[in-house]
Amino acid sequence: MAQADTQREPPFRGRATIRDIADLAGVSIATVSRVLNDRPDVAPETRENVLQVVREQGFSTNRGARGLSSGRTGMIGLTLPLVADAYFGPMLSGASEALYERDMRIVLAPTFHDHDREMSLLDRLMRGTTDGAILMLPEESADELRMLQRQGFPFVVVDPREAPPEGIACVAAMHASGAKQATEHLLELGHRRIGAIAGAQGWYATEERLLGFRAALAGAGILLDPELIVYSDWRIPQGTQAAEQLLSLPDPPTAIFGFNDNVAIGALHAAHARGLSVPDDLSVVGFDDTEPAKIVTPQLTSVRQPLAEMGRMGVSLLVRLIEGQRVDALRVELATKLVVRDSTAPPRA
Amino acid sequence: MAQADTQREPPFRGRATIRDIADLAGVSIATVSRVLNDRPDVAPETRENVLQVVREQGFSTNRGARGLSSGRTGMIGLTLPLVADAYFGPMLSGASEALYERDMRIVLAPTFHDHDREMSLLDRLMRGTTDGAILMLPEESADELRMLQRQGFPFVVVDPREAPPEGIACVAAMHASGAKQATEHLLELGHRRIGAIAGAQGWYATEERLLGFRAALAGAGILLDPELIVYSDWRIPQGTQAAEQLLSLPDPPTAIFGFNDNVAIGALHAAHARGLSVPDDLSVVGFDDTEPAKIVTPQLTSVRQPLAEMGRMGVSLLVRLIEGQRVDALRVELATKLVVRDSTAPPRA
DNA sequence: GGAATTGCCGGAAACGTTTCCGAGTGCTTC
């Protein structure tokens, strides 16, 4: 049916342009442009006629040309450290879905953790090609971000690495609240000595989650043993290593709170290697609730971050920014929620 | 240093254009264009002078305009079913890396498995915006692909769903060989009753892997019990279900070969639920060797598919297609290789 | 019944590039 015979002449070489459509429909290109963009000032009959020809010819407007002419390309740039990742994947997915609904497209720019100038280089390249950008876990400092902003390029940062600077659109998760929930869950189960495998030092997520962890402990009247906190690089091997360090303590913890799923899974491996049973001998909680949390055995209790929703929300903010609408809430925080699975239980008596 | 003072006037409103650069450098825009595109016919001195101004102004050429004028946008479209996925992630990653090296960009178009027209709609939209496309596991039939090709749009399919049609650029993995290796590994360990959790029926990958599976069995003089093959939708829950079915057989298999990691992990779960120990009571092999294979306990023996390399190779083919170079090998198959981990062992005596 | 308004539409100038064509140098060559 897509191949239905074209009623009118099927002429012109190559791809149809707005000019061809105009000729075929017997109107001017201005009119065609108007119907294509749902502008007023077109008679219903004319509009329908043009649309008919458009359908027949399978025409779609050249976005490059539109971008040149109107200044709006309908594409937005998206940078992130990694694309093949259980954490960034859902964010990207959420963003691309939201963009798709708006008939916009994503120009992907993975930075592969090239701290130096990768990022600034990338979005420099992007200007003129995109209408704005979403920066996921940007490498850039607050100063650099502010500079970008001063140049009038619309962007929003999703999941900031540092504390998000004032006046920059930003979506994050409620780290502290999530960490508090997780810790309280462990507390309620009866754990008193709880180890934490934190993330990288200085990161916003690390600091905030530490805050929540401490708050919960304080609420239970427990004072924190500094030995029970060890930092990591967020990755599995360091999680394993950190857990080993924790479990080698003279008075080892009965539960471990990993600041993301990776390090929690690392802890699972460490326990397994020691012949410790989870959750009987050791409880483990993760953070993020990424896909791996569900496939690991035992399934991991974890704090759910609405990753896809963060991507969508980023798009939502960005679009409003681009359209010049006033955005009242430049900074949005999405709720986190503990998901209890099989890796947590009361401590052994 | 990126902020070094601009020696010359820092004029013009907004973003610098090639016109501004030309004025600043005291040459014509044609000359600027030539140096920007590394064309000959520019005096070394002039070239250096222009480059200097370009650097000072942080100029980068407007890709939209370039696309309009030259017909080459430097962007390529990439469609895939899912972006947040352990299987497609690495492919996407490899492709984006390869594109980055060529100073090209990816326009992402996830189809979210919308079989109907999503795809055709998407790349229709892409024309005029992109120079070509990479189709990962396309929903489209061979006929539709051929039609696309006839329209002169360069594209390559990576990981075809059906047997790849003649004359279409395509990169795949050596499914049969990998499946044969996996099965032989099990046979060498002494297994004689081996169950298979196949993928979706009719898929290229499924059929090819079945071929390898059968070949290995035949090589060992074992004739296949049809009960030992059950199809799935490639996903974990159906893997679990299929494994349960297999393990409930009067004479259950001592090893299970999952046609991807998902269903193998599903089998792991089923074994765990039955109190069966892997690999002591049951050996399990997966396929793809995605990230989850490494984090699951026990770590999964799996057939490695060079996912990222497939993405890169796709780009390589596509670029040659776009540049109109003759590509001799339109169809490339990448080797697979068994990675032995902890989920396989000799059967219990 | 003329003037003002409204509804539709076309002409044409942008938008920022690339590229073809030709022109001006300064050298070689016979």
Next chain:
DNA sequence: GAAGCACTCGGAAACGTTTCCGGCAATTCC
């Protein structure tokens, strides 16, 4: 010493849109 060539460069026409501005009809208003 004129002709030819190689090397550089600039002018200008595209590329496919959007959008401003103005024009013509048909309607409405006093």
